[in-house]
Amino acid sequence: MTKPPKLPETERSLPIALMRARENIMGPIRRMLSDTGVTEQQWRVLRVLAESSPMDASHVAERACLLLSSLTRIARGMADKGLIRTAQDPRDRRRQMLEITESGQKMIDDNHAHAAQIVEGFKARLGNEDYEYLLDLLATLAADEPPKR
Template sequence: MSSARPSLTLTLLQARETAMAFFRPWLNQNGLTEQQWRIIHILRLQGKMESYQLAEQACMLKPSITGVLSRLSRDGLVRRRKSPQDRRRVLVELTEKGQKCFDVMSEDMELNYQRLLSQFGGENHQVLIGLLLELKGVKP
């Protein structure tokens, strides 16, 4: 009988929790959830997109993203519109308030990122990102 190997998925989750510990307090202080920040960040980097594409990019299920988008829309951070070409599709974009939210928060998020990198190391970070990108490309 072979010895049990460490769980890849559990280790990835634990590493994510460690990394998020650097950012979660700042998100909480600004009244945003991780999912809300993820959506704001993606929309800021990629611009307007369909809600299903946003769900894929944010690694969220469609029912979950619907609730998060409702709250972001209620708070004036995103705008949802039906596509003029296909009324069944919903386009999502940041509002001006959402853009400002990103701009204000990104400075402190970057400082927290630098704190994480100072402990983990820039070279380790580059290696890890490269390996994770390779892992993302593996097909089941």
């Protein structure tokens, strides 16, 4: 009977390395958001809708890395705060459409410079080329199918 391959040490474990990196990356973002009254998940929804609004809720959930059931709850709270509007799609009443409001866009605009400064800090640590390469590698890992080579 063959022995299974040895697991890498935790210092070289991809899942653990990704968790460590995520926590270091999210620290400055959490500090930025601490005074806004917006959660990380709400910020992601605002960012997605600021890029393309209105948008079907399932697409927002996918692009913001949220479960659709979680987005439904989050969107309710965001609508109550006046950050987004929700409406049924007139062509398909089963679909919910989300749209950023002026208040939601103002939240993005008010934090744009700080968010851009955070991104520039990551680029300074890695170098622009490695920063872009890391994003490409992560996109490859996130893809449903490995790229054809």
